[in-house]
Amino acid sequence: MRGFxxxxxxxxxxxxxxxxxxxxxxxxxxAVGSVKNGRRQNTECTTKERVFDEAEVLTExxxxxxxxxxxxxxxxxxxxxxxxxxxxxxxxxxxxxxEYITEDKYVMLYADDFYDEHLFGYDKPYGNGVLxxxxxxxxxxxxAYSWLCTTGKAEGKYSSRMIDHLxxxxxxxxxxxxxxxxRAYINQFYHDMNxxxxxxxxxxxxxxxxxxxxxxxxxxxxxxxxxxxxKTTDARTYVKGGKVKVNHREDQFLRKSVAQHRIQNNSGGxxxxxxxxGHHVSSGGRSHGGGGHRH
Amino acid sequence: xxxxxxxxxGNVVYHPDKKKMxxxxxxxxDSEEEVPSSVTECANCGAPVEVSRxxxxxxxxxxxxxxxxxxxxxxxxxxxxxxxxxxxxxxxxKLLEKEFQSRYFTPGTFLSAATxxxxxxxxxxxxxxxxxxxxxYAGTGTKVRSWRRGNTEYVETSWFRxxxxxxxxxxxxxxxxxxxxxxxxxxxxxxxxxxxxxxxQKKYMSGFEGEMYSEGLMSLEHRAQEKARxxxxxxxxxxxxxxxxxxxxxxxxxxxxxTAEYALLPVWVYYYSYxxxxxxxxxxxQSGKVLGKTPVSKGKMFxxxxxxxxxxxxxxxxxxxxxxxx
Numbered sequence: 001m002r003g004f005x006x007x008x009x010x011x012x013x014x015x016x017x018x019x020x021x022x023x024x025x026x027x028x029x030x031a032v033g034s035v036k037n038g039r040r041q042n043t044e045c046t047t048k049e050r051v052f053d054e055a056e057v058l059t060e061x062x063x064x065x066x067x068x069x070x071x072x073x074x075x076x077x078x079x080x081x082x083x084x085x086x087x088x089x090x091x092x093x094x095x096x097x098x099e100y101i102t103e104d105k106y107v108m109l110y111a112d113d114f115y116d117e118h119l120f121g122y123d124k125p126y127g128n129g130v131l132x133x134x135x136x137x138x139x140x141x142x143x144a145y146s147w148l149c150t151t152g153k154a155e156g157k158y159s160s161r162m163i164d165h166l167x168x169x170x171x172x173x174x175x176x177x178x179x180x181x182x183r184a185y186i187n188q189f190y191h192d193m194n195x196x197x198x199x200x201x202x203x204x205x206x207x208x209x210x211x212x213x214x215x216x217x218x219x220x221x222x223x224x225x226x227x228x229x230x231k232t233t234d235a236r237t238y239v240k241g242g243k244v245k246v247n248h249r250e251d252q253f254l255r256k257s258v259a260q261h262r263i264q265n266n267s268g269g270x271x272x273x274x275x276x277x278g279h280h281v282s283s284g285g286r287s288h289g290g291g292g293h294r295h
Numbered sequence: 296x297x298x299x300x301x302x303x304x305g306n307v308v309y310h311p312d313k314k315k316m317x318x319x320x321x322x323x324x325d326s327e328e329e330v331p332s333s334v335t336e337c338a339n340c341g342a343p344v345e346v347s348r349x350x351x352x353x354x355x356x357x358x359x360x361x362x363x364x365x366x367x368x369x370x371x372x373x374x375x376x377x378x379x380x381x382x383x384x385x386x387x388x389k390l391l392e393k394e395f396q397s398r399y400f401t402p403g404t405f406l407s408a409a410t411x412x413x414x415x416x417x418x419x420x421x422x423x424x425x426x427x428x429x430x431x432y433a434g435t436g437t438k439v440r441s442w443r444r445g446n447t448e449y450v451e452t453s454w455f456r457x458x459x460x461x462x463x464x465x466x467x468x469x470x471x472x473x474x475x476x477x478x479x480x481x482x483x484x485x486x487x488x489x490x491x492x493x494x495x496q497k498k499y500m501s502g503f504e505g506e507m508y509s510e511g512l513m514s515l516e517h518r519a520q521e522k523a524r525x526x527x528x529x530x531x532x533x534x535x536x537x538x539x540x541x542x543x544x545x546x547x548x549x550x551x552x553x554t555a556e557y558a559l560l561p562v563w564v565y566y567y568s569y570x571x572x573x574x575x576x577x578x579x580x581q582s583g584k585v586l587g588k589t590p591v592s593k594g595k596m597f598x599x600x601x602x603x604x605x606x607x608x609x610x611x612x613x614x615x616x617x618x619x620x621x
Binding site: 004007008011014015019022025165188191192195196201203205211213215216217219223224227228229230231236237238244246247248250252255256257258259260261262263 | 398399400435436443446447448449450451452453454455456457458459460461462463464465466467468480483485486522523525526527529530533534584585586587588591596598599600601602603604606607608609610611612613614615616617618619620621
């Protein structure tokens with residue numbers, strides 16, 4: 001056991017440091033949240049509800065848990081946090097507003113309007129907040145779309161990379177259960193708002209699991225003791241002074257040729273792809289940011 | 296012959312730590328005198344001594360005295376150089392233990408359960424070859440550069456004439472001249488510090504075993520040349536860089552032998568027995584480098600592998616979580 005501890009001392013230290021950093025960050029976010037934001041100022045908002053589970057993918061108990069979490073995270077971020085689930089085509093809805101529109105933007109229109117109609121916003125109507133619209137319905141092109149609508153300071157904070165990351169993470173968790181997916185959305189939003197927005201990584205946990213396994217196997221194989229020892233001489237060990245005398249050195253250019261060819265643009269679909277979507281003005285004339293995800 | 300203490304008559308040996316002749320019986324230093332003896336019996340106790348064909352120094356099995364077979368290190372057989380032992384017996388054991396502990400999958404019981412069945416400090420015969428190498432090289436190299444403009448990719452290939460002429464001064468490339476010693480092991484024991492070599496004095500052999508060369512200078516030279524050739528190739532490559540591909544048109548290494556010396560180099564050999572298996576270890580008597588395979592514990596291998604996996608995975612997940620909330 002003592003030998004084991006000695007061997008893994010470094011790992012234990014690294015783990016301890018990482019854990020400390022993690023908890024410091026959590027503490028920092030919580031502290032930032034409680035100091036920065038005052039009480040909710042928006043009195044015109046038409047509803048107290050935040051979880052609109054039209055598709056009925058959540059149980060009563062789960063909804064209640066999400067409402068509680070949202071209430072806490074709203075105070076910590078100073079943003080309204082809204083969740084809408086749907087299971088219907090938004091084609092008609094979208095075409096009623098615009099003549100020409102692609103499938104991935106149906107959700108954008110609906111999400112923006114939903115936010116505006118309820119006068120969401122922590123500080124004022126159409127103010128700080130975020131809304132996740134998750135439509136389970138597969139539109140004509142066979143994809144199911146979701147949209148993250150950001151407004152106010154959330155719009156300012158969120159780059160499209162951060163939006164992609166949040167939606168990707170939420171989608172990955174939703175494979176476990178929709179509840180986990182929506183919880184990941186709320187928590188990630190909280191961390192993004194109180195963090196530096198510096199790095200967002202998209203390594204999946206199974207990938208890390210596999211990568212660490214491969215490294216461990218590599219370690220076992222290289223240390224399994226098949227060798228008597230390592231070579232400790234190099235090319236200069238027996239060279240006097242370790243130096244080579246270069247009598248003649250020539251690198252003379254002879255000729256050159258240039259070949260060119262056209263690059264084929266290859267395109268291929270993937271099971272889950274991300275849509276872009278930056279800042280725009282909603283039909284109600286309000287500014288929103290956002291981005292989509294399809295699967 | 297044998298070195299005896301002028302004060303007490305005990306067997307005086309060379310002490311690697313003190314770097315002096317030392318009498319273990321009365322602790323006197325430099326108190327030795329030479330006492331001649333025959334090849335067949337011990338000069339101390341008179342017991343018959345059996346020596347193999349190439350032994351030049353040995354230990355009497357009865358009284359433990361160290362004898363040197365003078366005629367095997369004299370005349371034509373006189374070594375030019377000797378590298379006195381710098382690592383003592385005690386230090387060698389410590390180095391071995393440290394090495395066993397540092398090996399990940401060596402069973403924890405190996406140190407306590409393995410029995411030392413024998414050990415020898417041996418002066419192993421080596422030939423040291425010196426060469427003046429002249430490397431002449433001419434070839435064609437290409438450099439490839441590519442870039443994009445719009446939908447078109449351009450690949451530019453440039454050809455160069457590459458010429459090199461190098462002088463490489465190889466000094467004292469060692470090749471072991473003992474039939475009994477494993478060549479690969481002796482190669483792995485390198486390097487020996489050639490700066491620590493001294494002119495041969497037979498007193499350094501007292502307290503150790505020794506061998507004289509059993510293979511000739513000429514018949515072993517190909518091994519030294521092979522080493523020189525391999526090193527020269529690498530040194531040549533070091534001077535040619537930046538090419539994507541290289542094709543040799545002319546490549547010639549001329550090795551001109553400058554020196555060839557007969558030297559005795561110090562090696563500790565330890566024999567262990569563990570669960571009925573025999574294990575042999577070599578310790579470089581000058582640098583302390585340890586060689587030899589140790590048994591592998593499957594349980595330990597599994598436990599360490601799994602723990603590493605666990606640690607790595609947890610650390611990665613933490614890093615991921617930290618990066619996500621930064």
